Amino acid sequence: MQICYNGWLSMIQYKAKLKEQIRRVLMDKYPLQEAQLEISYTPHAKMGDLALPFPLQLAKKIKKQPRELAAEIVPLLSDLCGVDRIEVAGPGFINLFLNRRDFFLLQVNSLHKPTFQPEEKKTIIEHTNINPNKAAHVGHLRNAVLGDTLGRCLKYKGENVEIQNYIDDTGIQVVDVTFGFMDMEHKTLKDIQMIEEKFDYYCWDLYTRVSSHLEEHPEAQSRKSEILRKIEEGEPPEAKIAEFISRRILKAHLETMKRIDVRYDVLPCESSILGRKFWDEAFSLLKEKGAVYFVDKGINKDCWVMKLDDDEEREKIIVRSDGTVTYVGKDIAYQLWKFGLLQKDFYYEPFTEENGRILWISTAEPKPETASFGDGSLVYNVIDTRQSYLQKIVVQGLRSLGFQDQADKSIHFSYEMVALSPKSLEELGQKISSEDKERNFLEVSGRKGLGVKADDLLDRLEQKAYLEVEKRNQDLPSEQRRLIARQIATGALRYFMLKFTRNSIIVFDFEEALSFEGETGPYLQYSLVRINSIFRKLKERENFTEKDLQTLGIDEDIPLDTLSEQEQEDFWELVIYASQFEEEIQHSVRSLEFSHIAKFAFNLCQKFNAYYHKYQVLAERDKSTKSIRIWTIQFVREVLSNVLCLMGIPQPMRM
RNA sequence: GCGCCCGUAGCUCAGCUGGAUAGAGCGUCUGACUACGAAUCAGAAGGCCGUAGGUUCGAAUCCUGCCGGGCGUACCA
Missing domain, CATH: 1.10.730.10 (Isoleucyl-tRNA Synthetase; Domain 1)
Structure with missing residues (x-):
């Protein structure tokens, strides 16, 4: 057996070398396409270490018995480097037994060595994106953990990654809470600033009251429209109040995310998209290309709409009849900006600073310090699957503007929602109707205030972890124990959010989420x-x-x-x-x-x-x-x- | 109605582009701590992979029908 590897090889590189050798030997003897030359693992160590399934496919092509073919190939591969033994197995696999000593050496030495190469100029990940009008809940945690993990993996791969957390600070949900403070609680900006209790929790409750109030008072719609218009146009006091609310809630969200070690590079705001007139630019592009058109009759009268590629019947409203832009509209502008397809950038200012690391927030006006973001070559939008339809429209928007490549590189990283079991609802002290009791799970609803607040969950995890740590580490100072409890809480939460495939609905259960044993x-x-x-x-x-x-x-x-x-x-x-x-x-x-x-x-x-x-x-x-x-x-x-x-x-x- | 997703052990879920005896955790039952930490480990029981067909050497995996469930299809996001 020749010695042919020196130094280090990760498994990926090791397999690549093996493939290369196999191809060289078999190339002119068999019609073997590279794609078939996958190397997998055996179900049991007794059967060998690596498995070559290609004889099974090849046999079909050249009309031979798979096992016979494999037996015929085995002697040809007798000189593979690092392979001690090779044999035919099962229905026609070729199994390799590696030289354990050599392999282990290569692996140990390959730690901390690069196996991957970056493929993109810049990868942008948009995640978290919580409406800044109430506290974060478990659903948001799933989003943030998925997005953050993607970011970590891409960075490990060597990619240049930018994490964006989009702030919908001029949306309907902020309007609702503004309405609640002004019209229901009759508070001034000063009154709101004076609120001492946990602000995101305060708004969580207020928002549910607003929602039920609005259901009973549809006539309040006109006042809401007025607030929205004033916020969009920057008119006081509504605009100031809304800004204060969204910024203070945003701070709370960032604190929550910090608890589980999730951080961002930049916070692009919807208000800046309006203020910098990104939407105006996107809108004229869309009109120019005929991607949107004006409707002068029917149900969508006076709206600008987009037609759906795969559904001729349907029209998606982009600009409302009152001239305001829907979220999707602004999202198209935002997506264009992410790819550097608009002529301009935001202005920025520092929002928070921690250990010398600045988190920037977008502004519409120039600021003394500034930075530059966007202009990515690949974009991931981490958004739950219920918004697939809207994400499709955004991508279609890019496509109809002729940005094919960018459309292809706009990836909707979708995942299923976190729902609540009737049992966990009861634990939250929520009343559930008898019909809901029949169901397996219930959707979280910000409007109804139905949901497990992120900070509450983390508090419970930390508390429980602290008790466990205390039991086992009496010698440690309490500060140390607190830190460890926090680390355990974070570990438990993050693993819980990652262990399910993204297609599976997590039916949240306290006992399961709070467990520190088994698969946790x-x-x-x-x-x-x-x-x-x-x-x-x-x-x-x-x-x-x-x-x-x-x-x-x-x-x-x-x-x-x-x-x-x-x-x-x-x-x-x-x-x-x-x-x-x-x-x-x-x-x-x-x-x-x-x-x-x-x-x-x-x-x-x-x-x-x-x-x-x-x-x-x-x-x-x-x-x-x-x-x-x-x-x-x-x-x-x-x-x-x-x-x-x-x-x-x-x-x-x-x- | 149309579109997308799901149906695997009592419960919660893995199972990659079809491949070698369908796997975990929890729960249940039996065992293992004067310790490299029992937040652990060893073992047992438990499955016509929703259903009926099809594709083939081979299907939990691909295709079709059906049954059951979820989500979306807003001038909300």
Whole structure:
């Protein structure tokens, strides 16, 4: 067997090398397309490590028995680098047994080395986008966690990522709360500023009162229209009050998101889109191209509408009969700006600053300090699936303006809603009608005030985590315990939001969301804490440091065969699984399905915990066995730490 | 009506472009802590993968019909 790999190779690179060799050998003998040359994994380690399914497809093409064909190919592949053994398996797979020592070396050395290359000039992710008129709820948390995780993964890939949180500060929902303060509570701006209680919670309640008030008083519509117009045109006092509300709520939202370690680069505001006349520019473009047209009769009389590509019958209203623009209209302008397709940019000013990192907010007027955003080449909009229709219209808008590429690179990252079980509603003290009781779940409704507030949930998680930490870590100062409780709460919440596929409706259940056992974030954190504990004790007892790790002799010789047969298997199962982490990231990014990463991390921890129970590190007397075990857990530690980082799950040193 | 999505173990969910014996967690039952932390581990029980057809060497996965459920189809977002 020749030695053909040196240094380091991640699994992705390793497979690429294998494919290259296989192609070279088989190219002129079989009609083999590259696409078929996938390398997958075997269901069981006994069957080998990597599997080549291509004989199954090839057999069909050249009319042979799959197993026969595979048997015929096997001898041709006898010289694959790093492969100890190769055999036909099952219906006609070719399975490869890797040289474990060589492979492990390559993997360990490939940590912290780049496998990916950036593909985009700039990737923009828009997420969170909570209406700034009430407190954030669990549904918003799902959005933020998904968007934030996507951002982390793309950055890991090396992409230039810009995170935007769009603020609908001139929309109907802000109008409603403004109406509530002014017309129902008869408060002045000053009165509102004086409110001391948690402002987003105050507005949450106010908003539900406004909603039911408006249902009973349809005549208030005209007053609402007046408020909307005044806000859009910047007329006091309505405009000032609305601005104060939206900014103060926005601050609350940012605080909530900070609790789970979600941050943004820029906050583009709808008010700036109007103020900078982005919409006017977009509107004239749309008119020019005939993408929108004016309706002079019928149900949509006096509106500017857009026709839907796949439904001739339907017209979507873009400009209302009173001349105001719908959200979709402004969204088209916003999307154009994201791709740098408008002639201008916003102005900006710092909104918050933390550790020297400035979060910018858009303005319509020039400010002394400024920055530049937008002009991306790829755009992800993280918005729940109920808005698919509207997202389609936005993309269609780009297309009808002739921006084909940008339309293709506008990606609606859609996900299902978070709903509430009747049980959790009861727990919230909500009255539910008997007909609703029959249903499996109920939609969260901001209007009805039906929902689990994000901060409430996080408070409960922290509280529970604190009690657990207190039980186990009496020696730690309480401040430390608080920090750890927060880390656990964040880990639990973020994992919970990622473990489901985006297509599945999360029927929120307190017991499930508050769990720290089984398939949860804290399980992952606990696994890492255990590994870190071993290293901490190695240091305490043997003065073993990171430096010693480097010189532990992994490069020289790893005498795997000194281990028991069983241990060799257990070692290998852990290692080969851990090596797949970058493939999982790739897979997740391509499919926008982060539950893959979540499951991977969980499975890895399960394998690790089993290994941990079986094999001692500290107490091991045989030096080389101990070294191998140290390197094994070190490898797992690195991989797990990476993966947790991508999911935004904090890594406490103790818990 | 039309469009999109879902139906897998008692419950909550995985199962990638069709592939080797359908997997987890929770719950239930049996075991394992004078500890590299039991927020853990080992084991057991539990499944005509909604239903009927089709495509093929092979279907939980692809196609069609049906049944059951959700969402969307606003001059709300």
